[in-house]
Amino acid sequence: MTEVAGRLDIARRLIGEPRSAPPTPALLLDLPRARRNVAGMAARMAGLPAALRPHAKIHKSPVLAQLQLDAGAIGITTANVWEASALVDAGLGEILVANQVVGPIKAAELARAAAIGRVIVAVDDAGNVDEIAAAARAAGSVVDLLVEIDVGLHRAGVRGVDAAVRLAAHIATREGVRLVGLLGYEGHCMLEPDRAVRIEKAREANAILIAAADAFDAAGHSTSIVAAGGFGTWDITGANPRVTEIHAGSYIFTDAFHTALMPGFEVALTVLSTVISRSGTTAVLDCGRKSIGFDRANPTVMGGHGNVRYEHGEYFIHEEHVVLDVAEDAPLRVGDTVELSPGYAPTTVNHYDIYWVIEDDVIVDVWPILGRYGAATAGVGPPPA
Numbered sequence: 001m002t003e004v005a006g007r008l009d010i011a012r013r014l015i016g017e018p019r020s021a022p023p024t025p026a027l028l029l030d031l032p033r034a035r036r037n038v039a040g041m042a043a044r045m046a047g048l049p050a051a052l053r054p055h056a057k058i059h060k061s062p063v064l065a066q067l068q069l070d071a072g073a074i075g076i077t078t079a080n081v082w083e084a085s086a087l088v089d090a091g092l093g094e095i096l097v098a099n100q101v102v103g104p105i106k107a108a109e110l111a112r113a114a115a116i117g118r119v120i121v122a123v124d125d126a127g128n129v130d131e132i133a134a135a136a137r138a139a140g141s142v143v144d145l146l147v148e149i150d151v152g153l154h155r156a157g158v159r160g161v162d163a164a165v166r167l168a169a170h171i172a173t174r175e176g177v178r179l180v181g182l183l184g185y186e187g188h189c190m191l192e193p194d195r196a197v198r199i200e201k202a203r204e205a206n207a208i209l210i211a212a213a214d215a216f217d218a219a220g221h222s223t224s225i226v227a228a229g230g231f232g233t234w235d236i237t238g239a240n241p242r243v244t245e246i247h248a249g250s251y252i253f254t255d256a257f258h259t260a261l262m263p264g265f266e267v268a269l270t271v272l273s274t275v276i277s278r279s280g281t282t283a284v285l286d287c288g289r290k291s292i293g294f295d296r297a298n299p300t301v302m303g304g305h306g307n308v309r310y311e312h313g314e315y316f317i318h319e320e321h322v323v324l325d326v327a328e329d330a331p332l333r334v335g336d337t338v339e340l341s342p343g344y345a346p347t348t349v350n351h352y353d354i355y356w357v358i359e360d361d362v363i364v365d366v367w368p369i370l371g372r373y374g375a376a377t378a379g380v381g382p383p384p385a
């Protein structure tokens with residue numbers, strides 16, 4: 001039995017216990033809420049020209065990815081090759097890595113996965129194209145490529161339409177890879193709180209992507225995929241008739257950051273923690289920087305149990321402690337449990353091995369969080385149905 005499978009078996013002994021039962025800090029997945037978020041986004045996207053290929057970096061779970069596919073998603077997106085290969089090994093047929101995969105071991109893993117399912121990956125460098133093509137030829141597979149173009153985020157992506165066309169021409173000369181279109185992620189728009197400004201910025205970003213798609217069409221390069229979008233822009237970018245698919249992902253759980261930005265979805269992911277100290281208006285929880293993501297926003301305390309203390313210009317969150325301001329007469333005692341909505345879900349999930357799956361406030365299952373173990377997890381596969 002693998003180490004992961006052994007741990008799952010131990011955790012499964014708590015199935016049937018209340019949601020407050022796991023040893024803390026623990027990651028709780030409220031499945032009915034996640035299902036409603038998935039159905040809600042599928043229904044909203046159905047009215048738009050673009051399809052949905054949800055980003056799985058948020059959950060890293062083949063079961064949740066399958067839920068999204070069952071709701072009509074055209075495939076799954078990941079942020080790295082390990083997430084992709086974990087999902088392909090779990091039987092999900094088509095994965096798009098919306099990121100660069102660089103280095104011989106990771107290129108070989110990409111090529112291995114492409115021999116099992118369809119794998120699509122973003123590139124912005126001719127040498128990287130050659131590396132992936134060589135790995136694919138060695139594995140006897142074909143890796144599909146998207147040219148990533150910078151649309152204003154100034155992260156990865158070729159700079160400018162001409163550079164995109166040059167890279168497309170290079171790809172056309174290589175065996176083992178096949179050009180299938182473009183990616184232009186407008187990540188700089190996601191953080192924009194003013195909706196009108198966000199719309200304007202996203203449209204400007206989309207225009208750069210579309211100009212590249214027009215140039216690909218004129219040069220005879222494939223534009224079967226023209227991909228963009230995230231949770232903050234799904235309805236703006238997804239309304240563009242030239243964009244074929246949107247890579248929103250955070251909608252499945254939402255978090256403190258996204259609740260403010262994109263209302264209408266339910267908090268489906270919480271960190272269960274225990275009060276380990278209480279004095280006056282101070283309650284101390286046993287979660288912290290090593291168990292809850294708070295980049296971009298402060299965690300929200302669920303159930304009205306106070307707020308995370310803000311002191312000396314920062315939130316009082318240490319590695320293994322979160323300090324809450326609570327009312328003097330608040331009933332919280334040492335040993336009580338409190339749930340927090342993470343500030344940012346993806347960096348929270350990455351701390352954990354398992355989800356405690358909750359329905360009607362009871363633990364109904366335990367699911368592994370895959371793709372964070374690197375090559376060591378290859379072959380672990382999905383949990384039993």
Ligand SMILES: Cc1ncc(COP(=O)(O)O)c(C=O)c1O
Nearest residue numbers: 098185230231232247248249250
């Ligand atoms: C390339 C890419 N696509 C899409 C997303 C969308 O994710 P979210 O749903 O969290 O906005 C991200 C998030 O970082 C991303 O990096």
